[in-house]
Amino acid sequence: EAMTFESFKYHYDQIKPRRIILSGLGEPLLNHDIFKMSSYAGENGSVVNLPSNFTLAGKYLDQIHGSGISQIKVSIDAANRDTYQKIRGVDEFDEIVDAIKTLNHLKIAAGLRKPAIRFNFAVQDENIEELVDFVDLSHRLKVNTIYFQYLEFVGIEDRKPKLVDKLK
Numbered sequence: 001e002a003m004t005f006e007s008f009k010y011h012y013d014q015i016k017p018r019r020i021i022l023s024g025l026g027e028p029l030l031n032h033d034i035f036k037m038s039s040y041a042g043e044n045g046s047v048v049n050l051p052s053n054f055t056l057a058g059k060y061l062d063q064i065h066g067s068g069i070s071q072i073k074v075s076i077d078a079a080n081r082d083t084y085q086k087i088r089g090v091d092e093f094d095e096i097v098d099a100i101k102t103l104n105h106l107k108i109a110a111g112l113r114k115p116a117i118r119f120n121f122a123v124q125d126e127n128i129e130e131l132v133d134f135v136d137l138s139h140r141l142k143v144n145t146i147y148f149q150y151l152e153f154v155g156i157e158d159r160k161p162k163l164v165d166k167l168k
Helices: 005-015 034-043 057-065 081-088 093-110 128-140 156-167
Strands: 019-021 047-052 071-075 116-123 145-150
Touching: 005 034, 034 047, 034 057, 057 093, 081 093, 093 116, 116 128, 128 145
Parallel strands: 019 047, 047 071, 071 116, 116 145
Antiparallel strands: none
């Protein structure tokens, strides 16, 4: 069951954290109180981070934009639609890209820099060959930060020559 705003406020007020990550089990945007929580934490001086797969973001862009969130960590793991679908099992890559573009337009129109966008990229067999393309995509989308994490280590040395050639 999702945490309610009242429960969040009770615990938050006792701790008053300088930084807070609003996550738990599952997608945070499914919690109907997530924006009340992020606004409250932001108004009370916390740096607020929100990890998300960003598949629901299109519905909530106005709320994300004005909610006190300092950084959104978008788990995307791909530089293109086909790879995203292969890894994630759903065809929502274009919707995520469109939501990021729209969020950036909202920030520019309001003269705001937040929320910053960080891409989380789990490096694995299906996407290791597109690391350079992913950096290019991130640059085009004005993503502030990229975080690469190896999902598996087995066999990565075998691909190193191909990767080095691609980086040249």
